[in-house]
Amino acid sequence: MATTRRTFIRHVAALGPVAMTFWIEPNSLWAVECNKSDETKDCTLPDPPVATRFIPHEPKIRVRYSAAEMAQPSRAKQLQAFRDAICLVRDLPPDDVISWTKYVAQHCTLCATSNTSNVHYNWQFPTWHRCFLYFLERQMRIMSKNDDLRLIYWDWENKNSRVLPDIYAPKNQPLYWDNRYLGPKTFPLSDDDVNVQPLLSLRSFEAFGGTQFQRTPTPALYSGPHANVHNAFADPDESGTQGDMANLQFSPRDPVFYAHHGNIDRLWASWNAAGRQNPDFGDAKVYFYDENRKLRFVMLNDVRDPRKLGYRYSSLIKPAVTPSKQQRFTAAMKANRATLSAAAVERLSAPTRDFLHIRDIKNLEQFPESSRRFGIFSAKPVVGTDAKTSPDFLGMVSRVLSGGHAHTEELSAAIEVTGKLTAKVTKGVDLFVAPLSSDRKTTAEAIPLVSETITVIS
Numbered sequence: 001m002a003t004t005r006r007t008f009i010r011h012v013a014a015l016g017p018v019a020m021t022f023w024i025e026p027n028s029l030w031a032v033e034c035n036k037s038d039e040t041k042d043c044t045l046p047d048p049p050v051a052t053r054f055i056p057h058e059p060k061i062r063v064r065y066s067a068a069e070m071a072q073p074s075r076a077k078q079l080q081a082f083r084d085a086i087c088l089v090r091d092l093p094p095d096d097v098i099s100w101t102k103y104v105a106q107h108c109t110l111c112a113t114s115n116t117s118n119v120h121y122n123w124q125f126p127t128w129h130r131c132f133l134y135f136l137e138r139q140m141r142i143m144s145k146n147d148d149l150r151l152i153y154w155d156w157e158n159k160n161s162r163v164l165p166d167i168y169a170p171k172n173q174p175l176y177w178d179n180r181y182l183g184p185k186t187f188p189l190s191d192d193d194v195n196v197q198p199l200l201s202l203r204s205f206e207a208f209g210g211t212q213f214q215r216t217p218t219p220a221l222y223s224g225p226h227a228n229v230h231n232a233f234a235d236p237d238e239s240g241t242q243g244d245m246a247n248l249q250f251s252p253r254d255p256v257f258y259a260h261h262g263n264i265d266r267l268w269a270s271w272n273a274a275g276r277q278n279p280d281f282g283d284a285k286v287y288f289y290d291e292n293r294k295l296r297f298v299m300l301n302d303v304r305d306p307r308k309l310g311y312r313y314s315s316l317i318k319p320a321v322t323p324s325k326q327q328r329f330t331a332a333m334k335a336n337r338a339t340l341s342a343a344a345v346e347r348l349s350a351p352t353r354d355f356l357h358i359r360d361i362k363n364l365e366q367f368p369e370s371s372r373r374f375g376i377f378s379a380k381p382v383v384g385t386d387a388k389t390s391p392d393f394l395g396m397v398s399r400v401l402s403g404g405h406a407h408t409e410e411l412s413a414a415i416e417v418t419g420k421l422t423a424k425v426t427k428g429v430d431l432f433v434a435p436l437s438s439d440r441k442t443t444a445e446a447i448p449l450v451s452e453t454i455t456v457i458s
């Protein structure tokens with residue numbers, strides 16, 4: 001039998017101080033005891049008991065660090081504690097409601113349908129996922145008796161963090177995941193994958209994070225870097241083997257999910273820090289099991305401020321354009337042609353950064369259901385056009401495929417078009433959309449883009 005971390009510690013303790021001198025930290029210490037949940041793909045939960053209210057009021061605010069910060073030698077102990085705590089959760093028996101398996105099941109049951117309970121296409125996208133991370137963090141803290149423990153985020157918007165963070169990579173440690181596919185054409189992530197500035201340019205929470213209703217609009221936060229990072233874990237021909245991360249249903253099996261969503265949560269916190277207001281969520285609530293295995297409900301209004309949940313981020317992302325200096329123009333839509341006012345054209349020609357918010361693209365269901373990402377173009381591209389080099393390519397909008405439901409959702413795009421439209425706007429712009437392969441070539445004939453509205457933010 002391989003030595004597990006616990007038996008190793010027991011041996012060391014039995015041998016006393018002499019053995020302690022020879023303490024080494026081989027990676028394989030966790031190998032056996034961290035994988036109880038690994039084989040079980042479970043999308044079921046027990047019948048829900050009556051839930052009581054949970055009001056978050058954490059006494060301590062501690063920092064969530066990036067994966068790169070956690071890899072610094074000065075944080076070795078902290079990293080060790082984090083890995084140990086992940087291991088404790090992964091060690092719980094799969095049918096325990098607070099096991100790793102059931103964490104995944106909580107997520108899975110809420111994305112297995114396209115009905116109202118799906119937490120990806122409405123304002124539950126930012127809020128439910130914030131709570132999901134919080135309850136895991138809280139449980140890790142309690143199980144490891146370490147009040148200071150906080151989750152980690154993967155700051156993929158940072159040019160130095162565009163591949164899987166180092167601390168997740170080595171085998172035989174709790175952050176490793178076997179069913180993890182690192183797409184050779186998608187890593188390192190590109191600027192088009194992870195540009196967060198279009199999201200930070202959005203003014204209304206509705207555009208950023210959705211409303212109480214499904215897909216009215218679909219939150220832009222879902223279909224930008226969020227989806228692109230999930231999709232980077234899919235295989236290049238978009239079928240067959242793929243990492244769990246690329247399947248919405250089971251993505252939380254991979255520990256890197258929580259670092260990815262940590263950054264989505266940080267993006268929301270950054271959006272607020274830029275002066276954007278969260279809405280009144282009224283009596284909307286979400287449900288989770290607490291560390292005592294009791295079902296609790298949390299009012300969304302109680303999670304608008306992360307400090308109540310006991311954490312802040314080691315850094316936030318600054319908007320490239322000061323919100324108060326931005327101007328907004330709504331394009332006039334005639335048939336599929338977006339036409340801009342003279343004032344908008346003038347502004348687009350100015351040396352500012354320019355963004356488009358394309359609310360609810362309606363005709364994506366004309367493409368194969370297996371399409372993950374779509375390119376938006378300012379002229380019709382021929383099939384096989386390389387978006388990376390096409391002068392007409394404006395940006396990308398994506399979804400994460402999910403084993404559990406059909407993909408008919410409308411997507412909202414927030415893209416950066418700085419310098420890309422200047423020459424065309426006087427005549428009006430016809431926008432086209434076409435599915436893209438993992439190496440960003442169009443895979444079907446483009447169609448005119450039909451959307452609810454188009455806003456130019458400049």
Ligand code: C2O
Pocket residue numbers: 107111120129226230248251261
């Ligand atoms: Cu619930 Cu990134 O997914």
